[in-house]
Amino acid sequence: MAYLVNDPNDFTDELIDGFVAANSGIVRRVPGGVARAQKSATPAVAIVTGGGSGHYPAFGGLVGHGLADGAAMGNIFASPSAQQVYSVAKAVTRGKGVLLTYGNYAGDVLNFNRAQERLRDEGIDCRTVVVTDDISSASPTERSKRRGIAGDLTVFKCAAAAAGLGYDMDAVEQVAKRANDRTRSIGVAFSGCTLPGADTPLFSVPEGKMAVGMGIHGEPGISEVDMPTADELATLMVDQLWAEIPDGVSPEGAKLVVLVNGLGSVKYEELFVLYNRVSQLVEARGVTIIEPEVGELVTSFEMAGASLTFFWVDDELESLWAAPAYTPAFRKGSLHTDLSLESLDADELAGEQIPEASAVSREAAAKAVVVIEAIGAVIDANADELGRLDSIAGDGDHGIGMQRGAQAAVVEARRVAAAEAGVGTLLGLSGAAWADRAGGTSGALWGEILTTIGARLGDAEPPTAAALAEAVTQSAAAVTRYGGAKVGDKTLLDALVPFAEALTLAAASSPDSIRDAWAASVAPAEAAASATADLLPKVGRARPHLEKSLGTPDPGAVSMALIISAVANTL
Amino acid sequence: MAYLVNDPNDFTDELIDGFVAANSGIVRRVPGGVARAQKSATPAVAIVTGGGSGHYPAFGGLVGHGLADGAAMGNIFASPSAQQVYSVAKAVTRGKGVLLTYGNYAGDVLNFNRAQERLRDEGIDCRTVVVTDDISSASPTERSKRRGIAGDLTVFKCAAAAAGLGYDMDAVEQVAKRANDRTRSIGVAFSGCTLPGADTPLFSVPEGKMAVGMGIHGEPGISEVDMPTADELATLMVDQLWAEIPDGVSPEGAKLVVLVNGLGSVKYEELFVLYNRVSQLVEARGVTIIEPEVGELVTSFEMAGASLTFFWVDDELESLWAAPAYTPAFRKGSLHTDLSLESLDADELAGEQIPEASAVSREAAAKAVVVIEAIGAVIDANADELGRLDSIAGDGDHGIGMQRGAQAAVVEARRVAAAEAGVGTLLGLSGAAWADRAGGTSGALWGEILTTIGARLGDAEPPTAAALAEAVTQSAAAVTRYGGAKVGDKTLLDALVPFAEALTLAAASSPDSIRDAWAASVAPAEAAASATADLLPKVGRARPHLEKSLGTPDPGAVSMALIISAVANTL
Structure with a gap:
């Protein structure tokens, strides 16, 4: 359950304030969410993400150099409004258009699409790539219906690195689509979570059982099985993802980014035990793991669960994934960028005019x-x-x-x-x-x-x-x-x-x-x-x-x- | 509880293997624990830490550029042996002596002291600074009896930054002591944790209550109170730490590093809500917060708890704290160091000779x-x-x-x-x-x-x-x-x-x-x-x-x- 709460209605506002205060060198608050504190000197495609709160570091924690330019931050487990997405996008637009990229959930799609429409109406080149990495959420023939989970990170990261290199909108969009096409995840859950202010869990898993494929909001999985050992789980997950090697990828000699993600209360030590066997299984199949990540990348409060993500890179995606990044929650590689603050225009969003009425x-x-x-x-x-x-x-x-x-x-x-x-x-x-x-x-x-x-x-x-x-x-x-x-x-x-x-x-x-x-x-x-x-x-x-x-x-x-x-x- | 476990007896070994595999560019396995993967070109004082496992990122996660040179990794919640500490220290010695620095627990003191004796017997200049930041664990007149909790990080970080600047042993030791003298923490807990392989929690907190001052292994606190709001908790913690401003520090106009640490299942969003009020309270008292950290710094598996640390910096400590670092779990600032791997001597620890016997x-x-x-x-x-x-x-x-x-x-x-x-x-x-x-x-x-x-x-x-x-x-x-x-x-x-x-x-x-x-x-x-x-x-x-x-x-x-x-x- 959530312990550190004032009025639950204020929870999201307060967490955003605290988050920005704690990371003021990297992010700043804008209407609807957060944006990078530093403004790029040269025009570039802006990467805007977002979603419900409660999944930190997704999504605000992924805003910064080399990653997202802005994140619309909705209420707990609720998509941001179209107005929020629009406001954040307007605050970070840098003259070469806006790519909206986020996990595939109905509410998010609805609101991001409305924002996209509004941005396009204003003449801003706006595109969308939704992340659909969760193989448990729909069949391979319906990949576009799948939800986005920890694979969010690979898509956002590669798109942002491409934008940082000056790629134009078409090229950034293609990178994001290719990264999504090559990313697959599977999650499991052992317990649910209780949202701030609630008395009972939002969802739960029977004691001693594991829900295979349960989503990060408790969406039902594909099966419920007895709790396996860590090694058995590693085998289950690797086998499932092996059955989903993307078209055009040959595993022999391939390079693979592996992410092991903890949902909240399955802790680092356990994730390392899981990764230990995953890495052995993958390498035994002739695949080279590059730049893995083991930690908490997309969480659901104190939900007990974990996910495994395979991102099958080609040479370009490998270098984009490996590029430096510096955000509140994701830092990678050596930065030679000047991180000093540049002053930013204050809120540029004009207030509305009330038209005359009869x-x-x-x-x-x-x-x-x-x-x-x-x-x-x-x-x-x-x-x-x-x-x-x-x-x-x-x-x-x-x-x-x-x-x-x-x-x-x-x-x-x-x-x-x-x-x-x-x-x-x-x-x-x-x-x-x-x-x-x-x-x-x-x-x-x-x-x-x-x-x-x-x-x-x-x-x-x-x-x-x-x-x-x-x-x-x-x-x-x-x-x-x-x-x-x-x-x-x-x-x-x-x-x-x-x-x-x-x-x-x-x-x-x-x-x-x-x-x-x-x-x-x-x-x-x-x-x-x-x-x-x-x-x-x-x-x-x-x-x-x-x-x-x-x-x-x-x-x-x-x-x-x-x-x-x-x-x-x-x- | 811990979910991802094979044989509980193998848990620590497997987590270290997985941890090293996931972070092979930064750390390498050595007998007794882990060491930096990169060897410094110039001689420097080596910083060696360690402790029981189960507190990630403490202690292995804090090994890398700008932080510890090595960490002895004991079993779950158990101090490493003297042999482990000795082996890790030997593996990272770089010609200017070894500073052992770790949290103040009886088992750790015992084993680190034995290792120190052995290192000194071999002519290595070895010193020790134990971290004693937890104000709940002994009275102000018995500060040396206090336990070390999240304040570990400020001491390790400043000592390591000083070593990195080429300070000699006396100077590094003085920096570590001064950092410890100026660091105070207070922790609270809402629930205990269940260790890998165990069926029942190691300790617990009654439902609806908060244990003020409970330690990271469930050591009894100073009181048990009804669950406060996040704002009330912020006030309680700030007041307690305010009563412990170190000698020689005047709060008016002071600079303060603030750490908000989550023990495991009190998640990021909640920590930000807590930090939000903490930062308001501190700034209202005329103190400037510099470079705060909000996240999971010293954990106890899925224990529900949080701690607040105040580190009252002077100019030198401020610049040491702000210096860049790059470890598996703590990355800060812009690195201009070459992170490429240098080949390292293999295990240099010679096997023993069996002497002749009657x-x-x-x-x-x-x-x-x-x-x-x-x-x-x-x-x-x-x-x-x-x-x-x-x-x-x-x-x-x-x-x-x-x-x-x-x-x-x-x-x-x-x-x-x-x-x-x-x-x-x-x-x-x-x-x-x-x-x-x-x-x-x-x-x-x-x-x-x-x-x-x-x-x-x-x-x-x-x-x-x-x-x-x-x-x-x-x-x-x-x-x-x-x-x-x-x-x-x-x-x-x-x-x-x-x-x-x-x-x-x-x-x-x-x-x-x-x-x-x-x-x-x-x-x-x-x-x-x-x-x-x-x-x-x-x-x-x-x-x-x-x-x-x-x-x-x-x-x-x-x-x-x-x-x-x-x-x-x-x-």
């Missing part, structure tokens, strides 16, 4: 504040239950994530209403605040919903039932587009789409009354949310079939129905 | 083999019980340590008897093997006992009861001298001294029969061993009053009596 739209905005307050209240009242529902098949943070987002939206809605915003701007900025503060998948989607509705309503016309129905329908389309889910996949869409359809019908019969149209659509949304109990989740997780969630409604759909019902009472 | 002494040596085999057998049969006795007030390794030592002595006795050694040489070499293989305090003392007896008996004269009584009496004196204990301190001396006295009396009345004299002395030794149940331990532990051991005899005295009794049956 009187009717400002009136609607005042009403929208009440609506958003009601959303905040209903989420507050149900946060524990939403967390409980989410813990059955997910990571249990839906309640706290929704709460964080809704509270941020309330604060922002009040602020922009006082600045005389129209309803469109108010919903847009409130949605952005929600997504930024909540992080994770649900944060990104709720940000999208509010922003889309706001864009449709605008700051001029009075909202009508028809316009609102159209806006809600558009928001469902936007969620489908960003989230990659469809109705029946056990997500919030299962409540949102029936609601949008009911609202469209009701608006046709009650075009003058938002209140009546909305009220008529609550029951279909609630029924649809309950019906998700009969579904299996289809997206958003690398292991699609989580039977244990059968019989439990989807927490995202439930919170959607709760909000729809609460809003009805305010109209 | 026929009667060779006969006695054959008898001694039987005696030592009987010792091995009785220890084997009682190892579990000895471990249980030791776990009540100690670290539970007395059984396994004695077993390891006695087995090594048996192997060595057989080998040298076959090489026609006399009884004196046989006992001397068997004692050295015991001490080398067992490590720890009991290993050093049993090595001393056998070596002293062997020296008195020699390889010429037939052993008589009188000579043996004199030899045993001398061995008790040697143990007193090396161990710093006396009768009544609840150690093996409580059995050995009454035995020596009884044997002296019995030899006077039965001068011709070793068998009779010995048999007459068994009962007094057994009675004295049992009587240690009424005593409290006085030495060998930094916290002298371990009431919980009352009612339990001392495991060292018990094993002494068992051996005395077993030997009687072989004579």
Whole structure:
């Protein structure tokens, strides 16, 4: 469990402050995460990574000379928001584009993709290479669905070394892709971890058992076996990775970077015992190990587990891997770089302008504040239950994530209403605040919903039932587009789409009354949310079939129905 | 607990092999531990550290450029033997003497002091600075009795940087002493750890409590309190260290190196949260923090705990602390040193010569083999019980340590008897093997006992009861001298001294029969061993009053009596 905690809600902020204070010569805080303290003199492709906190040294600990230029740091085990990724990328852009590279998790993909879109809209060349090294998380024919674990490091490191050598964007992207194509990992777990502020473990492994392939957030593995000896585990891991030698690599005479990673409470001495046998097995097969790493590279708090990574290098990747680096947590080779600080421009991200709005739209905005307050209240009242529902098949943070987002939206809605915003701007900025503060998948989607509705309503016309129905329908389309889910996949869409359809019908019969149209659509949304109990989740997780969630409604759909019902009472 | 284990008896060997394999560019294996892979071109004072394994990066992880030249690596939580320390020191001596520096624990002091004596006997200038930073382990007026914890790093680092700059032995020693004088730490623990192969924790902390001042082997702390918040803990630790500002240091305007150390399963994110408040508190008091470190510096497997270290630097210590270093686990600053490998002389430690012996002494040596085999057998049969006795007030390794030592002595006795050694040489070499293989305090003392007896008996004269009584009496004196204990301190001396006295009396009345004299002395030794149940331990532990051991005899005295009794049956 986590012992050194104040208010769990402040944990991520405080750890980032402490991390930056302890490493002020190497990293600096920027909106959304951290960036290198030193600015490169010459233009170069910027490498931006990120993810949930709780995996140190991933991701902030890997920012510095020869590695990432910046890291977006989300809440505990929750992806950073699109705004965070965007802000970090903007802070580190050095004129030759931005490569986003991170582990393949649904929430991260969603938020990094949104940030990429925004950067591209601004004319910045932005590319993405997601890391997919975990062989347990999908079959070889579905490599793109695999999660990223300790192999993150090989991809980030080689991409960054290439950027440091002045490679252009195409070349850096190719290096990162090739490094990912040549990296395979397998993890095992012996126990789970308990997040800051929680009383019970987020997940667990039965005593005396080992979960083969369990992910760094407790994602189910491929099997559960009796605890092996260290040597037996080494054999198991090497055999599994040997069955996955990348296309085009011949093991005979090959050079291999080997990483042995500890998840948290399997300690260094044990990792060395494991590496001892791994290195013997690998060398017995005629492969030369170069520049291995044994230690804690991607952790999950005090989770007891370990992973083995094989990175099959060619000559170019070998020299990129071997290049010097100097970050808070990863230092390698001899640096001849001047590490002295160069002064940096302060926060260059301009504040937004509140556009002028019509009187009717400002009136609607005042009403929208009440609506958003009601959303905040209903989420507050149900946060524990939403967390409980989410813990059955997910990571249990839906309640706290929704709460964080809704509270941020309330604060922002009040602020922009006082600045005389129209309803469109108010919903847009409130949605952005929600997504930024909540992080994770649900944060990104709720940000999208509010922003889309706001864009449709605008700051001029009075909202009508028809316009609102159209806006809600558009928001469902936007969620489908960003989230990659469809109705029946056990997500919030299962409540949102029936609601949008009911609202469209009701608006046709009650075009003058938002209140009546909305009220008529609550029951279909609630029924649809309950019906998700009969579904299996289809997206958003690398292991699609989580039977244990059968019989439990989807927490995202439930919170959607709760909000729809609460809003009805305010109209 | 430890998960990645083969035979627990092989754990230390395997971890050292794996560690060296993973860091072959930086360290190499030498008899007794590890040494820097690179040899310095110019003569310099060699810095040698060491201690029990299980504290990585202490101690092998701190060997490399700008830090230690070598580390003697003992078994899990057991000091290295004198032979190990000696071997490592010999391997790294570079012509300007050897500074031994390590944490202040009885077993380490014993073994490092013996090694120092041997090095000095060979004309090598050898000095010692023990680290005593743990303020919880003795009062300010008894600073020399304090244990060494994470403050090890500041002392090793500054001494090594000074050696690297070409300081002579006097100057390096002074730097190490000054660094130790200016370093203070306080640790807390939330849970214990379970050693490789063990089923139950070596020690524990009640759920929801924090042990203030608990040591890295579970040594009792100064109080047990309810779990505080991270901020409350920061305040507690800073206040305690503030009450211990070293003489001659004025905090106003001072420069302070701050270390936040995690013991194993209190993870990086939590350590950063703690550091965040620590740095605020320190800076609010007008002190400037320079080059802090937050991470795992001295661990205890998966023990949940943390420590805070203040190192009050002057200008010279500041620059020594800031100097570059490059070791497996500690890398700092920009290195302009050529890290290419220079070929090293292979093991330079010559094998011993077996001196010629008289026929009667060779006969006695054959008898001694039987005696030592009987010792091995009785220890084997009682190892579990000895471990249980030791776990009540100690670290539970007395059984396994004695077993390891006695087995090594048996192997060595057989080998040298076959090489026609006399009884004196046989006992001397068997004692050295015991001490080398067992490590720890009991290993050093049993090595001393056998070596002293062997020296008195020699390889010429037939052993008589009188000579043996004199030899045993001398061995008790040697143990007193090396161990710093006396009768009544609840150690093996409580059995050995009454035995020596009884044997002296019995030899006077039965001068011709070793068998009779010995048999007459068994009962007094057994009675004295049992009587240690009424005593409290006085030495060998930094916290002298371990009431919980009352009612339990001392495991060292018990094993002494068992051996005395077993030997009687072989004579």
